[in-house]
Amino acid sequence: MATTGSRIAAIAAVLMALAACGGSATPTAQTDVGITSTEILLGNTNALSGAAAAYGTISNAENAYFTYVNNNGGINGRHITLKILDDVYNPANTVPLTKQLVEQDKVFAMFSGLGTQTQTSVRDYLNGQKVPQLFVATGATTWGADYSKNTYTLGWQPPYQGESRIYAKDITTNHTSAKIGVLYQNDDYGQDYLKGLTDGLGSSASTMIVDKETYDVTAATPAAQLSKLKAAGADTLFLFTTPGFTIKSLATVTALHWEPAIYLNSVSNPQVYMGIAKKAGAALKNVTSVGYIKDPTDPQWDADAGMKLYKQAIANCTNCNVNDGFNIYGVAVAYTMVDVLKQAGSNMTRANVLNIAANQLNETNPFLLPGVVVKTTSSDHFPIMQEQVITWNGTGWTLQGTLINERGTLK
Amino acid sequence: MQEFLQQIVSGIASGGIFASLALALVLIYNAMGLVNFAQGEMAMLATFIAFTLVDHGVSYWIAFPVTLVVAFAGGILVQRIVIRPVERAPILTLVIVTLGLATLVNGVAGFIFGYVPRSFPSPFSAQTVNLLGAFVSYRDLGVIGVSTVVLLLIYLLLQRTTIGLTMRAAAHHPEASRLLGVHVSWMLALGWGLASAVGAVSGIMVAPILLLEPNMMQTIIIYAFAAAVLGGIESPLGAVVGGLIVGVTVNLAGAYIPFVGGDLQLAVALAIIITVLVIKPNGLFGRPSVRRV
Secondary structure, eight states: OHHHHHHHHHHHHEEEEEHHHHHOOOOOOOTTTBSSEEEEEEEEEOOOTTTTTTHHHHHHHHHHHHHHHHHHHTBBEEEEEEEEOOOOOHHHHHHHHIIIIIIISSSSSOOOOHHHHHHHHHOOOOOTTTEEEEEEOOOOOOHHHHHEEEETTTOEEEEEEHHHHHHHHHHHHOTTOOEEEEEEEEHHHHHHHHHHHHHGGGHHHHHHEEEEEOOTTTTTHHHHHHHHHHHHTTTTEEOOOOOOHHHHHHHHHHTTTTEEEEEEOOGOOOOOHHHHHTTTTOOOOOOEEEEEOOOOOOGGGGOHHHHHHHHHHHTTTTTOOOOOOOEEEEEEEEHHHHHHHHHHHTHHHHHHEEEEEEEEHHHHHHOOTTTOOEEEEBBBBOSSSSEEEEOSSSSSSEEEEOOOOOOOTTT | OOHHHHHHHHHHHHHHHHHHHHHHHHHHHHHHOOOOTTHHHHHHHHHHHHHHHTTTTTHHHHHHHHHHHHHHHHHHHIIIIGGGGGSOOOOOHHHHHHHHHHHHHHHHHHHHHSOOOOOOSSOOOEEEEEEEEEEEEEHHHHHHHHHHHHHHHHHHHHHHSHHHHHHHHHHHHHHHHHTTTHHHHHHHHHHHHHHHHHHHHHHHHHHHOOOSSSTTTTHHHHHHHHHHHHHTTTOOOHHHHHHHHHHHHHHHHHOTTTTTTTTTTHHHHHHHHHHHHHHHTTTTTTTOOOOOO
């Protein structure tokens, strides 16, 4: 009797194993963890609360675009589910939450995780687990520059160093006698921008930059630093500062009766912030920045098909402000994700999706400025490298000249 | 020299911001012998109420007093619902409760209003005046001016009215006050209401400068603590003077002490708190606490 019992148990175990296999493997197409016949599961961490929570809306905007795609048939019959978790912009939270998404929820890939330090903190883990970390929402140069060491990780937006090299180009061609003062946030973000500017100015950097000041994110206002920069004789001010400090800086510059040429980093240039700065008393004279995304508040895009699509997609998010520049960013990066998944077609494996994203992207994104190409090749892993100089005209940004291509300048 | 002057003037301007919130801390301390860590967040929420009113077309000069009344009622409500159940608990419990309240209010404001900074109207112009080559805006002067008025009102209330006397008595000698027929618990509630209203004034005054968002007061409250402790936590005058000193010190340290720079200004404020508590625990204007044995 004992042998019969164990034989039955063995048969049962085999049957159960077969049944378990049958659920996940479809014979006709290749799939991977996080993919079922009806669903593609993606994971995301973002600052939904805390000091950096202004960025939180990006995840909701991404979800709004995925909802739009799902409502229109999804991707080869599969709908995208984006699981969003709040890491409060703190790497100490990002690590366990990312592990949870990978090990418990079994996501197919991480998508558009926000923050340089937060995403750096999970880069080794995700590469070790061979889970794609796609299109991180940070402009740190390391994502493209260190691709060879982290082949599961990819950035999306233009790297900060590329952007400040464009400013350097503008200075060295149009303002050769500029005396530059820099106010920057003393972390990876601000230092990355400063490095691009210094590298771009080359040998003249040491003479042209007359003073550099940092600020504490807890300070009430940057008045002390701006007074120093003014006293140092700067006639050109670079603000490598987050939106809140940028607005206060712009108001403070005016309050100090100082009229430098101002270069504003793209993180802080959405039109809605310029409006707030104006109300706070900023004169906003002679302000330059760069752009690569269409600004939802710019009337020149009113009849644009991409802008119409954006407004249609963002309507799926009830508490998203349609005019917030972060939301069109979210929709634009979600568009690239959908593009990659569509190209993967029936070969929905991590390896294939990663290969398309890192080496074969060649996309015209309807939410980006005309002419911007989202592109990767086997030797170039900076998806967006074109930006255009913009100047503030009092009510909006005016595009100047043509797109500047920095592709190939960063290794 | 001109830059030095500008650093001092900018420091006085930030000092006014610290002082305005420090006044609310002083008031609550007088009312219950404890600081309220949620004071800044309650002020922020009150400012959002004013913002919502103005945003819906209500005139600023109506929204202002309405907000003060709402903040006053809200302060009383918080004391009745949240603080009263733990009124007799050890002081640490109360501290934790106010810390929890701060987190809660911050989260609720973020949930309702989002985290995008907003501009807030000011009755004072953003134009500046020239003081010997240093510039200060009317808004900054307005914060200091209004803080001075609030300071006078608090002084009159605490020192010249029966209700102020009763409040202080209830805070410092609750048992004796109760024997004399004082409604101690309601006096504490009144203190919470008044402090909340003073906080609302602070929020409404500083929001045009700091930009209104849920984290507006998060670090200001630490500078305000430094200001209140430096001035002697019981003294309204001390709060204002302390605020101005903290503002100027932090600015000058940032500008002229190389290793402090722009990065360690908050550390300077914390150093002030520690130094005062070690060397002169009663601050500049506080009275030493005398205990009869």
